[in-house]
Amino acid sequence: MxxxxxxxxxxxxxxxxxxxxxxxxxxxxxxxxxxxTGYVEGNMEKEIANYTGQIYVKSPAxxxxxxxxxPPVSSVIDSISAARILEETPxxxxxxxxxxxxxxxxxxxxxxxxxxxxxxxxxxxEAVYIGDTGAxxxxxxxxxxxxxxxxxxKTAAEYLKVEWGKTISIAGQDIPVRGILEDTGIxxxxxxxxxxxxxxxxLFRQPDSVSAVLLTASSAGEVQNVxxxxxxxxxxxxxxxxxxxxxxxDAMLTGMHAFFGGINAVAALVAVVVVLVVMFMxxxxxxxxxxxxxAIGARKRTILGLIVQESFFLSLLGGVLGVPLxxxxxxxxxxxxxxxxxxxxxxxxxxxxxxxxxxxLYPAWRATRINPLQALxxx
Amino acid sequence: xxIIVEARELKRTYRLDKVEVEALRGVNLAVAEGEFxxxxxxxxxxxxxxxxxxxxxxxxxxxxxxxxxREVAQMSDGERTELRLRDIGxxxxxxxxxxxxxxxxxxxxxxxxxxxxxVVRKEKARELxxxxxxxxxxxxxxxxxxxxxxxxxxIARALANSPKLVLADEPTGNLDSxxxxxxxxxxxxxxxxxQTIVLVTHNREITQRATRTLTMRDGQITDAL
Numbered sequence: 001m002x003x004x005x006x007x008x009x010x011x012x013x014x015x016x017x018x019x020x021x022x023x024x025x026x027x028x029x030x031x032x033x034x035x036x037t038g039y040v041e042g043n044m045e046k047e048i049a050n051y052t053g054q055i056y057v058k059s060p061a062x063x064x065x066x067x068x069x070x071p072p073v074s075s076v077i078d079s080i081s082a083a084r085i086l087e088e089t090p091x092x093x094x095x096x097x098x099x100x101x102x103x104x105x106x107x108x109x110x111x112x113x114x115x116x117x118x119x120x121x122x123x124x125x126e127a128v129y130i131g132d133t134g135a136x137x138x139x140x141x142x143x144x145x146x147x148x149x150x151x152x153x154k155t156a157a158e159y160l161k162v163e164w165g166k167t168i169s170i171a172g173q174d175i176p177v178r179g180i181l182e183d184t185g186i187x188x189x190x191x192x193x194x195x196x197x198x199x200x201x202x203l204f205r206q207p208d209s210v211s212a213v214l215l216t217a218s219s220a221g222e223v224q225n226v227x228x229x230x231x232x233x234x235x236x237x238x239x240x241x242x243x244x245x246x247x248x249x250d251a252m253l254t255g256m257h258a259f260f261g262g263i264n265a266v267a268a269l270v271a272v273v274v275v276l277v278v279m280f281m282x283x284x285x286x287x288x289x290x291x292x293x294x295a296i297g298a299r300k301r302t303i304l305g306l307i308v309q310e311s312f313f314l315s316l317l318g319g320v321l322g323v324p325l326x327x328x329x330x331x332x333x334x335x336x337x338x339x340x341x342x343x344x345x346x347x348x349x350x351x352x353x354x355x356x357x358x359x360x361l362y363p364a365w366r367a368t369r370i371n372p373l374q375a376l377x378x379x
Numbered sequence: 380x381x382i383i384v385e386a387r388e389l390k391r392t393y394r395l396d397k398v399e400v401e402a403l404r405g406v407n408l409a410v411a412e413g414e415f416x417x418x419x420x421x422x423x424x425x426x427x428x429x430x431x432x433x434x435x436x437x438x439x440x441x442x443x444x445x446x447x448x449r450e451v452a453q454m455s456d457g458e459r460t461e462l463r464l465r466d467i468g469x470x471x472x473x474x475x476x477x478x479x480x481x482x483x484x485x486x487x488x489x490x491x492x493x494x495x496x497x498v499v500r501k502e503k504a505r506e507l508x509x510x511x512x513x514x515x516x517x518x519x520x521x522x523x524x525x526x527x528x529x530x531x532x533x534i535a536r537a538l539a540n541s542p543k544l545v546l547a548d549e550p551t552g553n554l555d556s557x558x559x560x561x562x563x564x565x566x567x568x569x570x571x572x573x574q575t576i577v578l579v580t581h582n583r584e585i586t587q588r589a590t591r592t593l594t595m596r597d598g599q600i601t602d603a604l
Contacts, residue, residue, distance in 0.1 A: 001491070004488065007480065289475075292471075292475040292477065293488075295436060296464070296536065297460055297464020297465065297540070298460075299460055299464075299492055300456075300457075302492055372436050376436075376471065376473075376475065
């Protein structure tokens with residue numbers, strides 16, 4: 001009955017096209033979310049690897065939510081304590097340890113999603129945070145600690161529409177862009193605007209404090225000793241080592257999964273409802289036709305198969321159209337940054353098809369219940 | 380001659396809103412193989428109700444309806460569907476052709492549930508449409524056909540699975556007199572080929588060609604000619 005299903009869909013072209021578009025939009029959203037989740041997960045793994053041997057010293061979290069906060073943007077440590085930590089803590093590489101001030105430049109679009117941060121470091125300590133990341137344009141080092149200048153990560157430059165040699169507006173100030181970093185594949189660097197610490201402390205009106213102290217243990221075996229030493233000498237502060245950073249990121253990922261999972265579930269549900277409503281209408285309109293088929297001997301399973309086949313084709317076409325739309329949406333929203341994996345395409349089409357079949361089952365069952373006699377009287 | 384369909388003290392009561400309507404009030408009838416029975420009567424006399432029960436689309440409130448000796452009320456929905464497919468052909472007053480299918484498609488679709496191979500279906504559909512006189516309109520949609528041509532397609536569809544019985548409910552009711560006469564001739568021709576036919580009609584051309592005419596009044600058969 002495949003040919004009959006096609007003919008029925010073709011006979012109601014406008015409705016079929018609108019249904020396919022409805023399913024396609026759902027799949028577009030689904031694929032976009034799947035791609036985004038994969039991208040964020042991949043980035044977090046890279047970032048965790050980047051923090052090997054590093055420890056953040058920060059103030060206690062003010063709530064359960066900020067306990068999972070990474071980087072510790074809401075943390076505050078006075079400058080004297082920060083200096084003491086850097087000077088007195090044994091077992092650290094002092095050249096690779098630094099006070100750091102964080103400021104959020106914009107809100108994250110979803111839990112754990114990309115946001116632009118200002119990371120403020122003393123001149124000469126840039127490498128503690130950015131490692132050996134080179135400059136794509138200009139310099140990857142500050143002139144000094146007090147100059148108004150910014151070094152901008154690759155993605156932040158694109159998001160904030162910043163060009164080398166021009167200025168970036170932060171806290172009402174137009175700050176010259178000293179350099180734009182090359183793409184590292186690490187969000188914590190790509191999405192960041194780096195400022196000299198002393199200049200930033202004045203800009204953000206907190207001259208006597210920083211957010212955290214970033215320590216690098218002299219060896220991997222020293223990490224626990226450093227943590228123990230900080231706990232002993234600074235009982236009011238907390239440490240966050242790579243393991244804890246990973247836990248924080250996991251907590252963020254859990255929230256993100258729940259958020260995206262919810263959106264994906266809604267997208268799939270909408271696809272089911274679209275197909276269900278359309279097929280329900282189709283069955284109601286075709287009561288007489290279905291009744292005729294039953295009257296001339298079509299079995300219930302034949303009718304069921306016909307309606308399910310129609311919903312299958314509508315959703316399959318919706319899925320096939322939704323995949324490039326999802327790819328396009330990704331390209332537009334993230335400027336081509338998020339690479340959707342090939343494995344996500346069949347998954348998205350499978351979601352569309354399953355949604356179509358599920359959405360078509362109830363109308364199909366209703367169609368099998370049509371009494372041929374009533375149907376023949378139906379107008 | 381085998382009795383194809385039989386009614387014994389057949390009664391059928393409907394409830395319309397809060398009013399009970401006795402559509403059939405004890406109908407007795409037997410149609411033997413090869414007969415051409417015309418049922419006439421005023422509107423509301425129970426003709427169509429009787430036809431629907433004989434065609435296994437409805438069941439009686441009481442009494443017995445037997446199809447080739449088997450009681451209809453005892454059959455499952457699946458069994459009735461199977462008999463409608465293989466042993467009964469329907470011709471409707473309002474044609475009931477599938478609008479998305481051509482004349483050919485409308486006949487061919489009746490052969491599919493019977494599991495007829497595709498090549499045979501094509502051949503048989505073409506053959507039947509030629510037999511009823513619309514072989515030149517194979518690829519036309521129902522909306523492109525005249526009333527008479529549509530009814531010929533319906534008759535071809537009814538004959539698709541070589542049924543034991545063809546039931547027709549006012550087959551000329553929506554046709555002009557010339558087309559109606561042509562359809563009457565077609566039924567006559569089919570009956571000459573031993574096709575058993577029971578039809579409900581107001582058309583005198585048809586009743587003149589029937590082997591037996593029954594008159595119904597108030598849910599009962601009152602005259603048999």
